[in-house]
Amino acid sequence: xxxxxxxxxxxxxxxxxxxxxxxxxxxxxxxxxxxxxxxxxxxxxxxxxxxxxxxxxxxxxxxxxxxxxxxxxxxxxxxxxxxxxxxxxxxxxxxxxxxxxxxxxxxxxxxxxxxxxxxxxxxxxxxxxxxxxxxxxxxxxxxxxxxxxxxxxxxxxxxxxxxxxxxxxxxxxxxxxxxxxxxxxxxxxxxxxxxxxxxxxxxxxxxxxxxxxxxxxxxxxxxxxxxxxxxxxxxxxxx
Numbered sequence: 001x002x003x004x005x006x007x008x009x010x011x012x013x014x015x016x017x018x019x020x021x022x023x024x025x026x027x028x029x030x031x032x033x034x035x036x037x038x039x040x041x042x043x044x045x046x047x048x049x050x051x052x053x054x055x056x057x058x059x060x061x062x063x064x065x066x067x068x069x070x071x072x073x074x075x076x077x078x079x080x081x082x083x084x085x086x087x088x089x090x091x092x093x094x095x096x097x098x099x100x101x102x103x104x105x106x107x108x109x110x111x112x113x114x115x116x117x118x119x120x121x122x123x124x125x126x127x128x129x130x131x132x133x134x135x136x137x138x139x140x141x142x143x144x145x146x147x148x149x150x151x152x153x154x155x156x157x158x159x160x161x162x163x164x165x166x167x168x169x170x171x172x173x174x175x176x177x178x179x180x181x182x183x184x185x186x187x188x189x190x191x192x193x194x195x196x197x198x199x200x201x202x203x204x205x206x207x208x209x210x211x212x213x214x215x216x217x218x219x220x221x222x223x224x225x226x227x228x229x230x231x232x233x234x235x236x237x238x239x
Contacts, residue, residue, distance in 0.1 A: 100153025
């Protein structure tokens with residue numbers, strides 16, 4: 001077959017074009033990096049190889065900066081099925097000041113009835129105490145994964161909520177009815193509930209707590225917003 005100059009030139013260009021194209025990098029099928037953390041930050045993903053594999057918990061939260069790195073490095077993220085604890089396996093941290101002591105003691109009986117394990121961080125009498133001490137203890141127990149969730153009671157529920165939210169990793173919600181209890185879990189992934197023992201009737205409190213414990217964290221669109229809360233928190237943490 002005889003080719004003229006233009007045809008030869010075209011063939012050469014095609015060969016050069018093919019050679020110039022980058023060789024696709026296949027995903028690394030042999031190495032899987034796994035993280036057991038609740039929150040995946042940029043630190044966990046920035047050193048992963050391009051097109052590497054990352055296995056995380058189904059309920060783990062990816063921070064915005066981590067998501068950016070994952071997109072840039074084309075990292076394949078897969079999820080390990082979440083192990084859902086039964087009521088008998090979940091541990092609830094409890095705390096109150098003197099204003100919430102009596103309601104806390106009643107709450108302990110309800111938790112026994114519902115099949116939850118519990119840890120009481122005090123107070124252990126109706127003598128006057130300072131609510132921040134007990135709110136802090138419950139919040140630390142949840143943040144350190146000693147307990148799964150926390151419930152704190154004081155007179156109004158406000159002071160304990162403010163205190164608990166000073167602990168990194170805590171999303172405390174002061175709830176006053178079943179709707180706010182469900183919303184705090186589904187939309188805000190609240191892991192600590194605070195209640196005003198002097199503001200709520202006993203049966204009302206029972207319904208709020210039951211609704212809160214029975215509501216799971218919501219779908220991904222809510223989680224995306226929670227990651228922004230976490231990102232804001234990290235801006236003000238000292239390195």
